[in-house]
Amino acid sequence: MKNYISLIFFVALSVIFFSSCNDKPINIFTIEDDKQLGLQVHDEIANDTSFHLLSETAYPQAYAHLKRIRDSILASGQVEHSTDFAWDCMIINDTVLNAFCAPGGYIFVYSGIIKYLDNESQFAGVLGHEMAHAARRHSTQQLTKAYGVSALLSIVLGEDPGLLAQITAQLVMLAFSRSHENDADEQSVKYLYPTSYDARGVAGFFEKLHAADSTGLSIPFLSTHPSDEKRIENIHAKWTELGGKTGNTYEVSYLQFKNSLP
Numbered sequence: 001m002k003n004y005i006s007l008i009f010f011v012a013l014s015v016i017f018f019s020s021c022n023d024k025p026i027n028i029f030t031i032e033d034d035k036q037l038g039l040q041v042h043d044e045i046a047n048d049t050s051f052h053l054l055s056e057t058a059y060p061q062a063y064a065h066l067k068r069i070r071d072s073i074l075a076s077g078q079v080e081h082s083t084d085f086a087w088d089c090m091i092i093n094d095t096v097l098n099a100f101c102a103p104g105g106y107i108f109v110y111s112g113i114i115k116y117l118d119n120e121s122q123f124a125g126v127l128g129h130e131m132a133h134a135a136r137r138h139s140t141q142q143l144t145k146a147y148g149v150s151a152l153l154s155i156v157l158g159e160d161p162g163l164l165a166q167i168t169a170q171l172v173m174l175a176f177s178r179s180h181e182n183d184a185d186e187q188s189v190k191y192l193y194p195t196s197y198d199a200r201g202v203a204g205f206f207e208k209l210h211a212a213d214s215t216g217l218s219i220p221f222l223s224t225h226p227s228d229e230k231r232i233e234n235i236h237a238k239w240t241e242l243g244g245k246t247g248n249t250y251e252v253s254y255l256q257f258k259n260s261l262p
Contacts, residue, residue, distance in 0.1 A: 038104025054091040065257035101130040120250035125201025132187035198247035203235040
């Protein structure tokens with residue numbers, strides 16, 4: 001154990017040195033580390049009644065819809081670590097407009113954002129965006145920046161349950177860099193493009209907010225996912241680059257999804 005930590009410390013110093021000469025983000029955590037950290041976050045949330053998780057037993061139809069959409073994205077062949085990560089799904093019963101994906105592919109979606117969106121393509125776009133943060137390993141990169149290597153390793157090694165609770169709360173509102181957000185947007189378009197969905201789905205969420213009066217809405221999603229016209233333009237540009245195929249939006253099946261929620 002000591003040798004492992006010493007090795008990680010040495011690698012961390014190397015990363016700090018080389019990353020100062022290279023703009024490309026470097027992640028010293030292994031895939032197994034991502035999976036272990038994500039599982040611990042998953043269990044922390046599952047055991048915290050303040051998150052108001054919907055029971056899959058009580059709401060099987062809602063979870064069937066969520067998993068069907070998740071599986072369509074994974075079947076695109078575009079998601080990195082599609083077979084490595086868990087891609088487990090949980091629904092949080094809360095009116096806030098939010099979704100997040102913990103390292104290792106543990107997906108959490110608030111019922112508020114499901115009910116707010118108009119069609120399945122929009123939701124698939126948002127879901128793909130969050131899955132991209134895990135698949136591209138933005139979460140551990142960003143958490144390392146916020147907490148440091150040793151802190152995250154202490155969680156992975158099960159040595160600091162108090163910090164785990166803090167990290168879990170941080171993940172809900174984790175602020176990604178502009179480059180990470182742009183990358184997640186582009187990946188969402190790439191994930192949806194081979195499917196039957198309209199690949200511009202994630203832009204539909206931002207366009208809906210622009211068109212509506214969002215005063216009074218609780219939108220943690222926007223506090224970490226800045227929405228602007230340039231971002232929407234970039235999403236459409238990526239879609240055009242891929243060929244500009246118009247997909248389906250699936251309003252009827254999405255209404256069934258929304259109606260399956262409490």
